[in-house]
Amino acid sequence: MDTLRVAAALFRKDLLAERRTKDVSTSILLFGFTVAVAFTFAFEPTAEEARKIAGGLLWLAFLFSAILGLSRAFARETANDCLRGLRMAPADPGAIYLGKLASNVLFLVLAEVVLLPVFGIFFNLSLWDRPGWLFLILLLGTWGLASLGTMFSAVSANTRMQELMLPLLLLPLTVPVLIAAIECTTILLEGRPMTDAHLWFRLLVGFDIIFTVLCWLLFSYVVEE
């Protein structure tokens, strides 16, 4: 199937390019680390307070780093007009979206996994009690951020004020993902049963599916000239 082939080719290409230049990963990691450090100056929580607010701090850091990473990732395609080369491929342009989404989710999640211990150390959190659940929350939440983020990085690349438009569009629309991811993370950190979070998981999965499908369908309009 053409779409799958093009998306897979794009994903593999991104992996190769990232292994070589590490552009996207370094920007996410460095920025995330800087934000974590900034938070330690802003907040000095007790152990119990830390468990309450860590979810929020974590996802804020992930969100801000994601914004940086997403624009870097898309900048790869605007250099040398490569996006036009992609548009000449014999497939629906939505395939481009799917390919970029897959590589964005991968790079973001990998960076988040590296940032987690940093937060754990700074705020004295025990993050590894239920690693499976933690990873699932990371995956679903990041997928939600990236689904709209990949779309809006393409949208803002067409405007005069790219750096402003991506966060301006992304922040309000990803509020549900943030709320859900923060709630899930907080429930996990406070040691409560994960069944408490079942509503939030449903919200995350629903959001991810709805917006991935919508963005896939609408992407051709965004790259049309």
Add this chain to the structure above:
Amino acid sequence: MPAATSPSPPPPRVPGPRPDGRGSPRIALRRLSKYYERFIALDRVELTIEPGEFVVVLGRNGAGKTTLLRTLALLLSPSEGELLFDAVPAPALDPAFRRRLGFIGHETFLYDELTAAENLSFYAALYGLDRPAQRIAEVLAEMGLEDRASSLARNLSRGLKQRLSLARAWLHQPDVLLLDEPATGLDTPTRSRMHRWLAGCHRTGRTVVVSSHDLAESLQPATRVLLLEKGKLVFDAPNAPERLAEMRELLEAAAR
């Protein structure tokens, strides 16, 4: 460019939609216009390109050559009017049709951080070529890039980048080659080698459309010459000396 003046006979083509059994599609533009707010890039262009023609599009900078070529490559959609391939309007074309088009623009469409071979590998995957490694080796040889296959694209000189770009456009053996000012920035020997290669390509029955702002450039292989001025098609004639004289007069008149 290879030492030979023409490419070896093309290997069997990639299967693609060929409704009328002939190689290249007939391309028609009907009152096609492209606006950018107050600026008219193309102004009611009427044009039919028959399969197998070699068309040179001349015009000053800003005359609309790039817009025309990008529109033919299905990268731009017209503001008004129609573009038809074998009488099928462009919006109704299957995405698979793009397999029959090859385009070189001002930018290379290449990833700086990948090698020449990796770039071609990527495009081979985009076009779903079978036996990609073999095809890539063929194309690298045809363009004289075999010993630069492992060089990063960003480390190639302008001339080599153009050859790689041409390799990229030729990789899937399109029926229609669209080249936007391909000779810019190339030295004279490379330029003539490219022209000879294009002539050879044309001899296989493909449609070739090349643009240039250099009005003195050699028009030899071309069967047809077009002149764009401020988005309008002001001259359209077969490539014959008396018609060219007509065109030069037109240009001088416009310059006054």
Add this chain to the structure above:
Amino acid sequence: MNSARDPVAVLLAGLSFIILVVGFHYSFLRAPTEASMAMVEPVQRIFYLHLPSAFVSFLGFFTVFVASIAYLMTRNIRWDWLAVSAAEVGVVFCAAVLITGPLWAKPVWGIWWTWDARLTTTLILFLIYLGYLMLRVYVIEAHRRALLAAVVGILGFVDVPIVYMANRWWRTQHPQPVIAGGESSGLDPRMWWGVLGVFAGLFLLAALLVRQRYRLEEMRAELIALEREARV
């Protein structure tokens, strides 16, 4: 292109004025007092501006949604004109909701803002509107702008109910004071008359503003087309 006299606009203006006068009169003088709010009597009436504004603002965004889909399907630029007009009018009413909310909350609850689901969703809606309008400012060409805006309009609208749900669920876990009497509390039927009356008036006012904004966009497009021809 017709002259400055626009019978529909005059009709809309007149009707909305009359209905608003009647509606406000009723709301402020005749409608019964909400029992729990008796102590802050006159201020409580701002509710009759707050709620109808919210309806109008939401209707505006719904219009943006429909117009965006219509543009993508028909590629007729007039749908984009409608979308931008509805968005600009909607954002103003949205701002009205966000201003009247705290004006009410302070005397009643002693705080300027509460994070109840409806007010929070309205704030997010306001930000989405804002993003939509800012995007339009920064895209130069008309059809590109229409395409990008339509995509954002659709995604934004689909998101709003999800934002509301997320906030509601969050609120059940972290209870907050609520403006406008909570989702489940009903309104005295006589109060509904006030709300509906003001809503009808505001709706007509909004329709008038959208119409004028649409005509402005139409004239701008015409002007650009003329300038284009002139340069040829």
